[in-house]
Amino acid sequence: MADEPFIDPALGLTLVGHRSLADRTGPVSICIPAHNEAETITEVVSEARRAIGMLGADGEVIVAASACTDETVTLARAAGARVVEAGKGKGNAVKAALSEATGTVVATVDGDFRYFGSEPIAATLLRPIMAGIVDATIADLYWRPLYPQMWLYGFLAPLAGRIFPEMLSKVGATPWSGQRAAVRSLWPADLPDGFTVDLTLNLAWNDAQARVRPVPVDDWVNPQRPKPELLRQEFDIITAHGVTKGRILPGEVESLSSWFTQTQHRMATYRPDVDDVEEFEQMLLREGIRSIWPPDGTG
Known part of the structure; x- marks a missing residue:
């Protein structure tokens, strides 16, 4: 559109036609x-x-x-x-x-x-x-579809997407x-x-x-050992870090804690012999994103 500014994608950079990276040779x-x-x-x-x-x-x-x-x-x-x-x-x-x-x-x-x-x-x-x-x-x-990645789809992707969105592309599908x-x-x-x-x-x-x-x-x-207390600990770490870095306000932690409780309840509804793994993952992600933002879309 006419009122949209032009942004040079090269930003004035001079492109080079050879490998400019240097190998690391240390131990x-x-x-x-x-x-x-x-x-x-x-x-x-x-x-x-x-x-x-x-x-x-x-x-x-x-x-x-x-x-x-x-x-x-x-x-x-x-x-x-x-x-x-x-x-x-x-x-x-x-x-x-x-x-x-x-x-x-x-x-x-x-x-x-x-x-x-x-x-x-x-x-x-x-x-x-x-x-x-x-x-x-x-x-x-490589994640075999034995059971849904609840931690990623129900917890980290919505929460980090709210607080540290730039991190998601860096850490991949198994950031744990x-x-x-x-x-x-x-x-x-x-x-x-x-x-x-x-x-x-x-x-x-x-x-x-x-x-x-x-x-x-x-x-x-590797062995799958239940760690029922870990999810809450990780929630506390992410939100505290978000406050420290100015990504969220201290007053927002309470509402995010309510969201966390809701997402835990959603995870607990999984029925291994009934639910489709991929569909359940997408439900967790969809509902996690939808419910983590205030109803008016601000925050």
Whole structure:
């Protein structure tokens, strides 16, 4: 239209006809938080070491044994990892490993994570960073349609879409994944002790305005352990961070808390033998977006 301003899409930039990115050549650290993972730790460590070899990089594999009472420590050392002891809690394990890591690029792979791709998942995550393409990667896990991704469609996408919309494209379809990598400077020392560590990293990397990208990966499996208290903890972290960053007002948290209760009730209506997975996901997303905004559309 005549009254619309012209915006130059190139913004005056001089385009170059050659590769301008620089490879990163420093050592890598692959950190493996583990709590009683004797059944899988040998495989996970071996795959991490194989990843370093495939990348042709100097590197180390560190297992952070989080209050382990089984043979995790012995098996990890036998497989070639350096082991550090950590208090109970995934965040404590990640912090303990980071405190010992010497790499200029760091990846984390959960100690119970079994991956069935053609190369170790750490190699897939580290390669774009080593090539200088991005600063951080998060595994965009192949999600078999066994049950709906309630956390993503019912919770994170609507809530982050309201408060931190720019973050959604950076973290992909499985932003809860502990399989991730980043340059060393993006790993903060101040992290929570428990399972909210991955969400906290997402927020920190978003704050840093880093080049964070999801990386599609192959089939996988790990134990599904119920964490009924985690969703509320993550809600509190996101909304508190939103207030701190000026994205929402303190008075809005109460109404968002009511929304959170509603979305939990919607999630609880899923009937595995009746409901279609994809349709249920879309219902959660549609209702989550519709109900998170005030009726007058302001906010």
